[in-house]
Amino acid sequence: MNNIFDRIKYGTETIKDPLKSNEFSYGKIIAKENVCDNCEKCTNICLVDAIKINTVGNCEHQVNIDNKKCIYCRNCIDICPKSVLNMSSDYKMAELELAGDKLREKIYNTFKRSLVLRVIDTGSCNACMSELSALQNTFYDISRFGINVAASPRHADGLVVTGPVTKNMKEALEKTYHAMAQPKIVIAVGSCAYNGGLFKEGDGVYDVVKNILPVDLVIPGCPPSPQAIIFGLLKLMDKI
């Protein structure tokens, strides 16, 4: 009874479009051109080697930041003496890793209407897991896009992997992948899933997902916000 009163009083507590722009979110780091003087302060402070400075022709330096490696700590922005780097609020950074074949495009078309996912954590810091479970709250509610989380890999179309692959989880990851029916996709959520992030050189870390399984979609971020994850999944389903 109380539920019904509460429901009538406060109405539907959700949003129509989860992909609305969010000015407070972190996003792509954008570098200004022709300002950098190659002091290398940013490359030294970056713990994940995401920043590369290319020298083009007559002493012009160009800063390249790998979005998939970056952990969005903002330390490079703070340290830059010439304020070359700037953080935008564009969270839409997910990228498809099309290995150049049209077969994959066909596979994506089969998942156009619904996508059933199996989530496996292979050594993340559990922030990514927290964000993935936030997808199911009433605010984002990914079921409305036809995306669901299955309990068994047998029922799943896609495998969501978070974190670098530890030695102890490697076997479990491979078994889960082989238990899934064809056609199947692999989604790497978070910067450590794709590239190892901060844990890359850890004793217990075996390798990163991209070297073990064929990754189809990368959702960068540390952790990627639910909005970023929804954007990536919708991109995979060819809905945007």
Place this chain on the structure above:
Amino acid sequence: MKITDTINSLEELNFDLKYEVKNNNELYVTVKADQIRKIVLICVELYKFNYICEFSIEDKERSINCVFSNSKQGYYVICRYVTENHPIDLSNIIYQSRLFQREINKDFDYKVKEVSGTGAYQVAVGPVHAGIIEPGHFRFSVMGEPIENLEIRLRYKHRGIEKQCEDINANSLNLMFERVSGESTVAYGEAYAILVEKIQDLEVSKEIKAFRTVLLELERIYNYMDDLGGIANDIGYSYVAKKFGYFSEIIHQLCERVSGSRFMRNAIVPLGINIDFNEKKKNDIIETLQSLKSRVSSIYKMSLNAVSFLDRVEDTGMVSRVIAKKLCMTGVVARACNLKYDVRVAFPYELYKEIKKGINIESKGGVFERYKLKGLELNDAFNFIEKALTYINTDIKREKKEICLKEGFEAIVSVETVKGELVVYALTGKENKFSRIYFKTPSFTNWPGVSEAVLGEIIPDFPLINKSFNMSYSENDR
């Protein structure tokens, strides 16, 4: 008993000991290897110190450190002995020592308890679970319906964080600390900040202290909301579960507005703070929390008024006070078992000395007590933020100072994370790096509590009990 009394009292016993007091509240006692059992027995039985952890430092020679704490006076006692061979087994004096022996003793033999007889069978679950949770292997030994034994095998996520911390410059080490456990990001950042401040013997201004408290409590709010929602979800009370999920999302978005990150990453840095704070943000926090406060308590009461809800949670997953003490449990889980211990009171940091009065405890130690206690802590967190915000009257400018560490300093700090007591030991090394970092994470000692709590319950109740503990796999595995 104050720290000097402990030294005097130990001296009367005529052992060949060396004493050293560091950072005001750390007593380092160097013991000979053959005397350590006696000293530990005296610490536990006579002085009634709390056992915290055991770890090894391999600097020039291998030393084993047993850490105890006096929670009434707020100091640590570290008993240190040098050994070349095997560390001395203390598990018949302190039960929980066997957990740490597994880490420091290479020859430690771990035996799985076997249950046999008619009707006995095993159920193996994991490491890949149904649902969005982290990996861990659970092996239930069941006789008919009730669980007779539960073996929890973790360490699937072991990455070697402690070792990696030694290669990272002290100026950016807070990033690594924050990624030990994503759920307790701020608490780990805070642990690093007070660690460096303790080593350098510096303090930050009152405004920054208050602001840090706000961030710490914000984290507590969204974690406890997720926990309460999770318990309701496992029972099948979806209205309450979804509403708590929604509130936690609102808090996450508030955190994003305040700090630019939904988990407030890279916000707390040693000797300062890494985000600006102004009147606008202050009002935003106050307004958001005020609009939520009555809503949260009404939903919380709604769950307590549902009979089907109470039927599941009451008298489920009980842990007695004796067992909680024996297992060295900390945090909400221990306070639900009538153990009166809170780091925010025993070792106050930031503003807690002024705003935290008294400790919330419950007596029976079941799922319901944990649920109630989490509700109380949630309510407290709202009040603490209100109180802490009154200390901030000016805008806070972002300031990040360079850290320069000297070699050979050591310190030990503890922070109350959402899961319990986090203890970090650090020894500084060359080139502005640490040569040893040790985490005694709250989940490490609380996980054995889960296997005690499920005894006699049925397997369908396990998810509920597990969620009421809600321990982190990541910080346990490190």
